[in-house]
Amino acid sequence: MTATRRRFLFELAAVTAALPAVTALVEATDAFEEHVRATDPMSLSDAYSLAKGVGYLNHASIGTIPTAVQEAHQKYLSTCESNPWLHMWGGVWDPLREEVRGLAARRLHCTTDEIAITRNTTEGFNLLAQGLPLGTGDEVVFSSLNHVGASACWSAQAKRRGFTVRSWDFPVDRVPTLDEDAVVALHTRQITERTRVLCLPEIDNLVGLRLPIARIAKAARSKGVRWIAVDGAQALGMVPVDVTAQGIDFYAASPHKWIQCPKGLGLFYARSAAQKALAPMIMTWGQDRWKGSARTFEDYGTRDLPALLALGDALRFQTRLDDSRAKTYASLRGHCREHVADHPKLTWCSAGDPRLAASLHAVGIEGTAAPAVADRLFKKHGFVVRPFRTAGLNALRVSPNLVNTRDELTRFFGALAKALA
Ligand SMILES: Cc1ncc(COP(=O)(O)O)c(C=O)c1O
Known part of the structure; x- marks a missing residue:
């Protein structure tokens, strides 16, 4: 049997194994959509496995996974265990992994070469703090609304490499009366000629203020900011995200919140023109094959592929809603x-x-x-x-x-x- 034919049979086996899960997912999502439109909204809870009596109003901390996505995940897990080498290293799941990347790229409005599938938002910001060429005289700026997962990494690196980090106090007491112009002005007035990186949450985790990212990014660029890095932990899955229209360089997100995928999966967007400046955080063999692609930033050796594939099911589920x-x-x-x-x-x-x-x-x-x-x-x-x-x-x-x-x-x-x- 030729290598090509062997590969074809492997791929066919993988796709066939995944099909029942995909079909079940489509049926469950259809049912869920109907529930959303139905007059008896209580039945929505059927699509999830939240315990009876639990009123879950904390999706900002961690999402609950729809049962259909859980089932797809379990299917991938058992398929993987039927021949772990084949699924983890044999390449049969490469097309499905790339399909997930395609779904993520569509969701964020960028190309697949600009998407890395990471573990969470914190990893995305650590990638930036460790990998961007910053040194003495450079400044990273963010507000007190920045989550610690997008802040602590900068301070740790600043001490070692001599750049400065400036966190300014956001006037949280004014949030109920702020308008877009005021929010843009609050951010732009913090930018100095030394500001290389502007870091900001699209939606913060404290008061849920949705920042007008495109306007802030435009103003920041006009003041000479080199890199704009956005924390999308709360925004992805909650509101439409268009990183290209926003005119930003990097976007890090945690789809285990509002996309409701298995825990421990992240998405990281790196604008292709900005990728050259960013060194990967983890080095491993064969990384050269990803040159010119954000895949470089996710290559850290063996990873949880069944969970990654279930991210695709979660993205499909959410997109339909x-x-x-x-x-x-x-x-x-x-x-x-x-x-x-x-x-x-x-x-x-x-x-x-x-x-x-x-x-x-x-x-x-x-x-x-x-x-x-x-x-x-x-x-x-x-x-x-x-x-x-x-x-x-x-x-x-x-x-x-x-x-x-x-x-x-x-x-x-x-x-x-x-x-x-
Ligand atoms: C705005 C924001 N950024 C970052 C994080 C950190 O997320 P993770 O632990 O998934 O990296 C959170 C978590 O709640 C968050 O709300």
């Missing part, structure tokens, strides 16, 4: 705002301007420490939210996804009112 996403989030957000306005001890700490809003809301609480309230909400009522006592806030972060409903939010605010009584 895109039409209803913005409307559903706006409706859930409006509902939250009404409940907050109705309660004297609650304050809306997230954006007031809908263009700057996300599906991640900070609800300020008066009189009781937020962690104690969150603890009680979970233990007595099953609601999972994230408490924050930082940046002058004593708040609960409520981050609903498409699986959540207005009724569920009504019950949540009822439980919250009891906890504050």
Whole structure:
């Protein structure tokens, strides 16, 4: 048998093995879409395996995987174990891995050569902090809204290599009244002639402010910033992302949040013209074959390919729900705002301007420490939210996804009112 024929048979076997999973996924996604449009939204929960009695309002911390994607993942796992060498090293899964890259590239609006499949957002920013040519006289700038996963790596490298890191305090108390112009001005006034890297979250994890990235990037470029690096941990899967239109250089994301894929998978966009400046963080054999492609940045030896393939299923699942996403989030957000306005001890700490809003809301609480309230909400009522006592806030972060409903939010605010009584 020739090598080509052997390869063909391997690929055929792999694709055939994956087919039942793909078919089941399409059926389950169809059913889910119907649920989204249905008048009985409670049945949405059938598409997930959240425990009965759990009100999961913490999608910003970590996503819950649809059962159909879990099933696809399990299928890949057992297929892999039927012949681990063949699937991990024999190349039969190369086309499927590249299909996942294609889906990611379509989601982010870039080419497949600009996508690396990493482990998370933190890895993406570590790649940048370690791999960009920065030294004495250079400055990296970000605000206090930057997540530590996108900040700590810069400070560690700065000490060794002599560049400086400047973090400025974002006026979190002004978020409810800010408009786009004000947000752009806040960022651009921080840029100096030494600023080489501007680092910013598309949506932060505290108040969920959705930054007008394209406008900030344009202004930063005109002031001479060389690299613009965006943290998409919260944005990818929550809002449409177009890295090309945004005019940025790098984008790092954690699809295990809003894309709801298996935990420990990340996406990293590196604009092709910016890739030359970036050295890979991990060196291994044969990396030269990826020259001119962001695949260089994901090549760290043996990896979890079954989970990576399930990322493709998660991307397909989410893409099919895109039409209803913005409307559903706006409706859930409006509902939250009404409940907050109705309660004297609650304050809306997230954006007031809908263009700057996300599906991640900070609800300020008066009189009781937020962690104690969150603890009680979970233990007595099953609601999972994230408490924050930082940046002058004593708040609960409520981050609903498409699986959540207005009724569920009504019950949540009822439980919250009891906890504050
Ligand atoms: C805005 C933001 N950036 C980065 C991270 C870090 O994500 P990961 O642990 O997946 O790298 C998070 C996690 O919550 C986040 O919310």
